[in-house]
Amino acid sequence: xxxxxxxxxxxxxxxxxxxxxxxxxxxxxxxxxxxxxxxxxxxxxxxxxxxxxxxxxxxxxxxxxxxxxxxxxxxxxxxxxxxxxxxxxxxxxxxxxx
Numbered sequence: 001x002x003x004x005x006x007x008x009x010x011x012x013x014x015x016x017x018x019x020x021x022x023x024x025x026x027x028x029x030x031x032x033x034x035x036x037x038x039x040x041x042x043x044x045x046x047x048x049x050x051x052x053x054x055x056x057x058x059x060x061x062x063x064x065x066x067x068x069x070x071x072x073x074x075x076x077x078x079x080x081x082x083x084x085x086x087x088x089x090x091x092x093x094x095x096x097x098x
Contacts, residue, residue, distance in 0.1 A: 004039065005065060006058050006094040013051035014086045024080035025053060031073035037064020051086075065093070 013021035025043055032041045039058035046052035059065040068074055081089065 003095065004058060004060055005062055007065065008092045009055040010090040011053050011081060012086045014084055017084045018051040021053065021084050024077050028073045028077040032068060035068055037061060037067060
């Protein structure tokens, strides 16, 4: 049996491309929330670091996350990130202590 996981992902827009990064993220939010294995999917802007976006996610399992990463809306967002980010996507995959 797979256990629920959490993901925290962070991206930093290149200077001047913040609006383009946000525009790439927005369509992915609603589409991701409709996925069967998605328990939580929120994206935040960092008040201390302009242009930084933080994804806070909960997935039914690692398999659900893997399925998400094959979805067209996710792939479109990642493709848009290729030329608009400063640095790489930072991802933490977590298991809750119980």
